Amino acid sequence: MLRLDRPPSRGLLLALLAAVLASCFAIEQFGLVDDYIRFILITLGINVILCVSLNLVNGWMGEFSVGHAGFMALGAYLSACVSVKWLGGANPLWMFPLAVISGGLAAGVVGFLLGLLSFKTRGDYLAIITLAFLMIVKSGIENISYVGGPRGFLGIGNETSLPWTAAWTILTLWAIRNLVYSRFGRAIVAVREDEIAATAMGVDTRKAKLVAFVVSSFFGGVAGALFAHQLQFINPGSFDIVKSTEILVMVYLGGIGSIAGSVLGATVFTVLTQVLQPLGTWRMVIMPLLLVMLMLFRPRGIMGLREWSWFVPRREFEEKEKSS
Amino acid sequence: MSAQPLLQTRNVTQRFGGLTAVSDFSLEVAEGHAHGIIGPNGAGKTTAFNLITGIYKPTEGDILFRGKPITGLRPDEIARRGIGRTFQNIRLFRDLSVLDNVRIASDSRSRYSWPGAMVQLPSARREEKQTIGACEELLEQFGLAEVARERAGGLPYGSQRRLEIARAMALKPSLLLLDEPAAGMNSAETLKLVEFLGWLRDHFSVTMLLIEHHMQLVMTFCDRITVLDFGATIAEGGPEDIRTNAKVIEAYLGEEPDEG
Numbered sequence: 001m002l003r004l005d006r007p008p009s010r011g012l013l014l015a016l017l018a019a020v021l022a023s024c025f026a027i028e029q030f031g032l033v034d035d036y037i038r039f040i041l042i043t044l045g046i047n048v049i050l051c052v053s054l055n056l057v058n059g060w061m062g063e064f065s066v067g068h069a070g071f072m073a074l075g076a077y078l079s080a081c082v083s084v085k086w087l088g089g090a091n092p093l094w095m096f097p098l099a100v101i102s103g104g105l106a107a108g109v110v111g112f113l114l115g116l117l118s119f120k121t122r123g124d125y126l127a128i129i130t131l132a133f134l135m136i137v138k139s140g141i142e143n144i145s146y147v148g149g150p151r152g153f154l155g156i157g158n159e160t161s162l163p164w165t166a167a168w169t170i171l172t173l174w175a176i177r178n179l180v181y182s183r184f185g186r187a188i189v190a191v192r193e194d195e196i197a198a199t200a201m202g203v204d205t206r207k208a209k210l211v212a213f214v215v216s217s218f219f220g221g222v223a224g225a226l227f228a229h230q231l232q233f234i235n236p237g238s239f240d241i242v243k244s245t246e247i248l249v250m251v252y253l254g255g256i257g258s259i260a261g262s263v264l265g266a267t268v269f270t271v272l273t274q275v276l277q278p279l280g281t282w283r284m285v286i287m288p289l290l291l292v293m294l295m296l297f298r299p300r301g302i303m304g305l306r307e308w309s310w311f312v313p314r315r316e317f318e319e320k321e322k323s324s
Numbered sequence: 325m326s327a328q329p330l331l332q333t334r335n336v337t338q339r340f341g342g343l344t345a346v347s348d349f350s351l352e353v354a355e356g357h358a359h360g361i362i363g364p365n366g367a368g369k370t371t372a373f374n375l376i377t378g379i380y381k382p383t384e385g386d387i388l389f390r391g392k393p394i395t396g397l398r399p400d401e402i403a404r405r406g407i408g409r410t411f412q413n414i415r416l417f418r419d420l421s422v423l424d425n426v427r428i429a430s431d432s433r434s435r436y437s438w439p440g441a442m443v444q445l446p447s448a449r450r451e452e453k454q455t456i457g458a459c460e461e462l463l464e465q466f467g468l469a470e471v472a473r474e475r476a477g478g479l480p481y482g483s484q485r486r487l488e489i490a491r492a493m494a495l496k497p498s499l500l501l502l503d504e505p506a507a508g509m510n511s512a513e514t515l516k517l518v519e520f521l522g523w524l525r526d527h528f529s530v531t532m533l534l535i536e537h538h539m540q541l542v543m544t545f546c547d548r549i550t551v552l553d554f555g556a557t558i559a560e561g562g563p564e565d566i567r568t569n570a571k572v573i574e575a576y577l578g579e580e581p582d583e584g
Contacts, residue, residue, distance in 0.1 A: 175442040175443070176442075178441055178442050178443070178444050179438065179441055179442050181452075182436075182438070182441035182442075182448065182452065183427075183428075183431035183434050183436070183441070183452075183455075184438045184441055185441075186420075186424055186427060186428050186431060187428065187431065189417070189420060189424075190417055190420075190428050193417035193418065193419060193420060194415050194416075194417060196379065196399075196415065197411065197415040197416070197417065198400075198417075198428065199379075199398065199399040199400045199403070200377055200379070200399050200400075200403055200409055200411075201400075201403060201408075201428055201429040201432070201491060201492070201494075201495065202400050202403035202404045202429060202431075202432030202495055203400055203428060203431070203432070204398075204400050205400065211438045215438075215442070305419055315449075315452060315453055315456060318472075318473060
């Protein structure tokens with residue numbers, strides 16, 4: 001019997017993941033779904049990465065960053081530079097992962113700097129700093145003609161395939177799950193719960209904040225790189241406060257401090273934006289209204305601070321045979 | 325008592341703007357002792373704790389632990405050197421499980437890196453399992469094993485107090501600072517607490533420094549007592565000396581006792 005309140009065995013989990021990847025390959029290879037569905041599936045993967053990575057800072061650590069689109073922009077532009085300008089003719093099989101990783105690293109380095117600022121500043125004030133960061137990135141890019149300035153970056157290869165998206169999504173979820181259920185994850189949560197108590201219990205809160213910001217921004221950059229190679233065109237306007245707000249909606253919809261919540265939030269958001277498409281302008285009324293209702297009745301999101309057992313390492317569960 | 329004191333503060337002064345919260349505070353805590361700090365409300369007792377644990381940096385003076393200065397170190401560095409503490413108003417990680425509360429303190433002894441954690445290096449997994457084992461054992465000793473997976477904020481008051489001490493002990497401290505451990509307890513519960521503190525001292529051979537308003541507890545449990553009033557030390561000695569000290573009676577015991 002398959003029990004859902006306990007994590008599956010390692011073998012079953014690996015088999016499931018292999019099946020997901022294999023079906024992504026099959027879909028891609030034999031064109032099993034039309035281009036519209038394929039586009040939505042890739043968008044879903046990118047949104048999951050964005051949501052779970054922002055959740056690390058906004059959910060697990062309890063800060064409020066509105067700068068996630070800025071990290072996305074850094075990842076998008078740097079990966080585009082790698083794949084178009086610097087390694088243009090190279091084999092995409094190794095060039096594309098390299099471009100994505102470079103995008104992630106670029107965002108991660110800047111995330112480190114933003115993390116340094118979070119030592120002295122918290123809450124609303126840190127939110128303002130992340131907003132300023134977002135504006136700096138956007139206007140910075142607008143003034144670099146090498147990447148097209150305000151007109152945008154054209155001619156990016158269509159490299160973000162379904163299998164690549166699935167692989168990066170699974171990798172992100174796995175890595176963040178591992179981090180969250182490690183001493184660093186607990187340190188990050190302790191910062192949210194009570195910073196004074198955390199530091200009195202030997203938690204190096206500065207390191208915890210740096211790890212949270214670096215990992216969060218790295219995967220934000222990865223998502224940006226995938227986004228750039230999905231749309232094949234990026235401009236500074238794609239990474240504005242509206243984009244950040246969309247990611248925030250996914251996080252608070254799905255649930256803070258939860259991997260399952262991040263996946264759920266990204267899925268609901270991605271599907272809703274498509275389903276509500278025919279409503280035109282009314283979409284702009286219904287989505288925020290949903291958000292207001294959510295904050296009133298479930299302020300921590302659907303899965304707030306709860307987790308689906310499949311995202312929890314086995315060691316976290318009590319060994320039943322030991323307790324009699 | 326010729327040996328070096330475990331904790332020593334030398335003329336520590338803390339001013340907040342115009343207010344001198346602690347002035348010229350000198351204290352020696354001998355290894356193995358239970359040392360009490362008493363004094364009326366606002367005497368600077370908790371400020372003294374916050375100075376020792378690095379939450380405040382003293383305006384003047386030095387704090388030495390095992391003969392080495394710890395003045396100016398960050399609280400987490402001081403904690404990792406072996407000073408554990410509890411808080412006057414319990415400060416647990418309320419939304420986390422009982423086990424995770426203890427693990428966070430215990431984690432400071434783990435060595436694995438964060439990239440290692442993210443890719444699940446064998447060393448990271450091994451250390452994690454060791455930490456869980458050690459923490460479950462510790463909770464067992466504190467009678468909290470049954471609630472290990474429950475939310476800390478949902479425990480009854482007495483268990484929360486016990487968990488906070490267990491969490492501090494997960495640091496494996498050589499000095500434990502207890503800020504009003506008997507707060508909110510009736511006399512029967514306080515009697516049990518004295519028993520519990522005795523067990524704690526013998527079982528973990530930990531030196532204790534405790535702030536307490538409950539005179540009976542301080543007089544029966546502590547080997548040495550320091551009395552603070554308006555930020556200054558007005559007396560120090562064994563329970564008998566303090567009981568008969570005229571200044572103490574005037575400043576503290578002479579007042580109408582405001583606790584039950």
